[in-house]
Each structure stands twice: as C-alpha cells, then as structure tokens.
Amino acid sequence: MAYSDKVLDHYNHPRNVGSFDKSDPNVGTGMVGAPECGDVMKLQVKVNPETGVIEDAKFKTFGCGSAIASSSLATEWLRGRTVDEALAIKNTDIVNELSLPPVKIHCSVLAEDAIKAAIGDYKKKSSATTAGAQSVNA
Amino acid sequence: MKLPIYMDNHATTQVDPRVFKAMHPYLTNIFGNSASRNHSFGWEAEEATEKARKQVADLIGATSKEIVFTSGATESDNLALKGVAEMYAEKGNHVITAATEHKAILDACKRLEKEGLRVTYLPVQTNGLIDLDQLRAAITDKTILISIMYANNEIGVLQPVAEIGKIAKERGVLFHTDGTQAAGKIPVNVTQDNIDLMSISAHKMYGPKGVGALYVRRRNPRVQLTAQMDGGGHERGMRSGTLNVPGIVGLGEACAIAKAEMPEESKRLAYLQDKLKDRLLASLDEVYINGTQEHRLPNNLNISFAYVEGESLLMGINDVAVSSGSACTSATLEPSYVLKALGAGDDLAHSSIRFGLGRFNTDEEVDYVAEKVIDVVKKLRELSPLYEMFKEGIDMSKVQWAAH
Secondary structure, three states, rough: OOHHHHHHHHHHOOOEOOOOOOOOOOOEEEEEEEHHHHHEEEEEEEOOOOOOOOEEEEEEEEOOOHHHHHHHHHHEEEEHOEEHHHHHHHHHHHHHHOOOHHHHHHHHHHHEEEEEEEHHHHHHHHHHHHHHHHHHHO | OOOOOOOOOOOOOOOHHHHHHHHHHHOOOOOOOOOOEEEHHHHHHHHHHHHHHHHHHHOOOOOHHEEEEEEEEEHHHHHHHHHHHOOOOOOOOOEEEEEEHHHHHHHHHHHHOOOOOOEEEEOOOOOOOHHHHHHHHOOOOHHHHHHEEHHHHOEEOOHHHOOOOHHHHOOOOEEEEOOOEEEEEEEEOOOOOOOOEEEEEEHHHHHOOEEEEEEEEEOOOOOOOOOOOOOOEEEEEEOOOOOOHHHHHHHHHHHHHHHHHHHHHHHHHHHHHHHHHHHHHOOOOOOOOOOOOOEOOOOOEEEOOOOOHHHHHHOOOOOOEEEOOOOOHOOOOOOOHHHOOOOHHHHHOOEEEEEEOOOOHHHHHHHHHHHHHHHHHHHHHHHHHHHHHHOOOOOOOHOEOOOO
C-alpha cells in the first residue's frame, strides 16, 4: 500500500512523542484500543486550569503508520485549543488531512476516541478537584 | 549491495539464471505441443517434459510416472484433496488436516465439507507441530486421507512427516503433504517417508511461476484420483490441458539445481539464518521466535518484536522486502491464523515479521537488514505505550482495554 506524504512525514518525524505524569491534576490521559486488535493509542493533554487552553499534548502509539500519523497529528491540533474546541475535532478531519484510505479510517476513529478520552479524563479530574475544593470551603 | 533487498523467499523466489537459460529455447524455437505424437516438434517438446519429469522425480525419491504436472501447488493441493475425496468416496468420508495449513488446503477442505465430507482440523502445539497422539486418535474407519504440510510457509516448522507417513500406512489411510516450502530446500524422500501424494511448486525454488507438480504414488499402494479438469486426458488422465512445456522445463531444471546444491546451500542459509537471529536477539529485548527452532527450514525466521506493530515496522524498513502476520498487512484485517494457532496471542501475531532467506541473499544483506530492523524496532518502542507499560512493570493481561 502506498502511504500519503503526510502519513510518511508523521511516521518519520512524529510530533510530541512522550508522556506526562498521569497524576498531575492538569493532565488528562486517554488510552484507547487493545493490543490484540493491533493498535493502542495513548494521548495526553496538559490544560491550563485558568484558561481551559491545552498548553501541551503528547502521544504514544502502538499501531500501523496511519495510526501513528493520526495520533501525531492530533497532538499538533490539540495544542493551543480550548478543551471544548478540542472536542470538535472529528475523525473525518484527520482522514482528509492525512488522505487516509478507507481501510485506515479506523485509525482516525481511534484518534478521535483518544482525544475524547483524554479530555474526558481531564474534565473528570478537574470537576473532582473543584468539588473537593468546594467541600473544603464549605 | 543493491537496494531494495528481497528477503521474502517464502512468497516467491527469483528465477535462477540457469533455469531461465534452460527454458529459453522452449519459449522461442522449440514450441511444439508435447502431445503431438506424429512430428518432430511434438517429439522435441515431449523429450523436454520427460526429462523434467525425471528431474522432479529424482529430487523427491519418486519415479517419473508418479509426477503429474500442474499449474502450481494450489492446483496440486486441490487435485489431491478433491481427487482423493471423490475417488475414495465409497471407502470413507473423513479427512484429517491441521489448523496451520495453507489456504489452498483449508479452503479446499471447506469446499469438501459443504459437499458432505467430514474434516478434522488438528490443533498445533505452541511449537507449531501437530501432536501425533492426537493424529492417531483422530483416525476412524471412515478416514481416507491425512493432509499435513511438510514445512509451514509462515513459520517454517517441519512437521514430523516420516512419523505421520508411518501412522498413515499402518492405518491404511492415504497421506498427502503440501511440500511447497520443503522440496528443494531440505532432503525430501517420498519412499522413505511413506508419502502417497505431495504438492510442489516451481516458483518457490527459483523456477518460474505457474507451474508445479503433484506426486501420486503408483505402487504400494497405487493411489487413484478423480480428475478435476476434464479434457484431452493428459497426465495419465489426472490433469487435462496442454503441458506448459517451458514452465515444466524450468521446474525440472530448478529441481536438478536444488538437488545438486542442497548440501552446500542449506548450510549457507542456516548460517545466515543464525546470524540474523543472533544479531536481533543480542540487540533487542522482548523478541520471540515463532515455531520450534529444532525442526525448521534453514531459510525461515519468523519473529515477533513485542510492543511493535508489524506494519509500522515494515514501513520503517521499506528498502527490505519481508512479510508480517499483522492484520494491517492482510486483506482480511485479521492477524495471521497460523500464529494465532500457536496460541501466542493476537498481540504477538500483530508484531511478527517473516524473514525468508534465499539463494541470492548475501552476508552483507543480512548485516544491513539486522541493523535496520534493530534501529526501527528501537525507534518504534520509543513510541509504544505498551513498551512503556512493560518497562513500568504493568501486567498488560490485567489491563481493561477499550477494545474496538
């Protein structure tokens, strides 16, 4: 199968590879997929709690080149967006940007799921912290 | 050294220049139909196919009259299974095969099942070999055929063919083996191993594509087949169709070269195989060899690089032609059924690479491939959340994965 130039570029030069401390309250972590399915994506966002802006994003992916490219692209797109803007990213945006063939669409779906899972994790943590703070104040 | 490097010799092999040279006259001046009995054009063609028949027979310890030329191993497998099932339908309706057979066997069996045949698919052990006790136990008085491959095309393991042949003979059951990957690579002798039918293919042993043979035993017992192709009654009625004279000449020459050079060539391939394996194992952790290392083709290495997905690895070594058992490289999006049958887990199937060494691979190429694979595996593990979890000591079998 021929890969698009953008997939090859992300594969050869993946952006924002790495991990944040999962226990950091400002970090949201999403891990989707399963080893027996052949792809696992871990996507993390670091959010500024004052502004709700994603200041940094990192990923690690076990999967094919298109899965690596989809998650690498996702981290680029996440940086600088607010949490709510991030949730607006659709898998079809990734498909179009990377020119993914039909057989690789599931990679983009996985990336969208990873974004949602990371943001969801952050939101859950921050509401817990807020709730915790309120209860202390009360 | 020339790039890209071809190291996928279980898929196909390059035609040996000597084979091409032998075929050339039969693609140009000598064009007769070997079935033309009344002129010199036919006689010349027939002489060539009979010489080739002898060369094929000599490679596997058979006699010329036991060789039926076909279009390749898929046709040979189909002819053996369907031909025996039809011919011996009155004797019984049960066939035994194994889960790791080539699709040409498995899908032919599925077809026969639809027509009422009963098929037992023996599981394999974690080393890729069938359990002979299970084979013995599976034989019933309705069993007409055992079909177990000689060497596996994905993991290169060698089934205990001699023992299977012995069991089949004792129980009065015919024994077919798909010898596609074994013939020409390791010594094969149909007489010593009590093989009744064997499929072989030219293009897996440096011959041309589109030609192969089925060995059909003529004595003790005399195996009969119902033809699956109707026509002019060629090949003693077992396979009609004008003979592919240049292809058959190529198959014959390929067999003769393989026979003459096998002792030296298999030693050289085993050395390259060991070298590749040792280099990879020395530089990388969490590397698993699929299939037994004791009973194995000298040219096959099937390795899982844990926590790295196969297609992404192939992408990184794009100047090296190898195969992967990863789902992403298959049309069905399912990981290799052969590796799954070993029970190693789907995750290791997704991480597998098949290296198929061949006659034209060099020492230098093996060095290059080893270095390249090591580099790319290390790079991809940097990217792998699973490798990170492994390093943190997390038991991944206990993780709740969000499967999709």
